[in-house]
Amino acid sequence: NNVYNDFAFVSISSGELLELADTTSDFVASTTSFNSQTGYKTFTYEFTTAGTFTLSIGVVDIADSTVDSGLLIDNLTLNGLIFEDDFDPDSDNNQWAEISNGQVNTNFGGDGNSLWFDGGSAEDNSRYAITQALDVSRGGTISFDLIIGNIIGNSNNGGENADSGEDIALEYSIDSGISWIRLGLYDTEDYISWTTITESIDTDAITSATQFRWLQVNHSGSGFDNWAIDNVHIDLL
Known part of the structure; x- marks a missing residue:
């Protein structure tokens, strides 16, 4: 072994050194103050x-x-x-700024628990979930599962599907929740079973402190027009 085998490395938390290159690597002439160099290489590490x-x-x-x-x-x-947040066994409250008229349960079935919305007075816009401010300055995507409808019953006991106009909106705020801008609107008739939705984060939403909100724009009051979200992911580019 070469006792002068200099090397470059990456270490990720554990202290284990992942070697990038050493003196036995392939070299080419360098235009820098060094005699030779490897040239640019790409290193990728996946956190599991x-x-x-x-x-x-x-x-x-x-x-x-x-x-x-x-x-x-x-x-x-x-x-x-x-x-x-997959809401199993419960919601991760450190990630949410506010959840209004939402509770974690299995009322809609699907993949374990979900965040289920009910309650409030008719047309009061009180069913929503708001994330903490997130740094999405590199852009990215938002993915979540959505279902809109009711469990059992009919229009006399709150068991009917949500009516037209009682849609779910995905919105963002870049001013600490003072104002909200719509990113997506999901029609009640299109999401009567669990559906995965993925949205790109708008250019105007790309800041170091952006909040996202899921909101039912209208409903008929407690016991009516229930909906739920599950498997919420926000990924950076």
């Missing part, structure tokens, strides 16, 4: 579990001080999931 991680990047000179080694990095990005 959620959590908080420490990312370290560096280069090590081994055993000598005569020949220096260096590392140049560019286009460092961290892509992926910044918001996730």
Whole structure:
């Protein structure tokens, strides 16, 4: 083994070093202050579990001080999931700023629990869920499952499907909830069974502190026009 085998590395939380290159790598002539270089390479790492991680990047000179080694990095990005709630076993309240007239249960079946909305007075816009402010400055997508309708019964006991105009809106706010801008509107007649929806985050919504809201724009009061969301994901580009 070469005792002067300098190397560049990445370390992610655990302390294990993932080697990027060393003195046995393929080199080409360099136009920098170094005699030779590997040229740009792409390194990708996939996080398979959620959590908080420490990312370290560096280069090590081994055993000598005569020949220096260096590392140049560019286009460092961290892509992926910044918001996730499947409501099992309950809602992740740290991620939500407010949930109004929503409760976690299995009333609509589907994939375990969901966030089910009922209650409020007719036409009072009191059925909604609002996320905490999120940094979506790189853009991304919002994905969620939606169902609109009722469980059993008829129009006399609140068991009918939601009527026309009692749709669900996905909105965003960039001013701490003072005003809301619509990102999507979902017609009651199109979502009487569980349906997965994916929306791109609008250019105007791309800020470091954007909130998202799911809101029923109209309903007939407690016991009527129920709906639910599940498997909410917000992914960055």
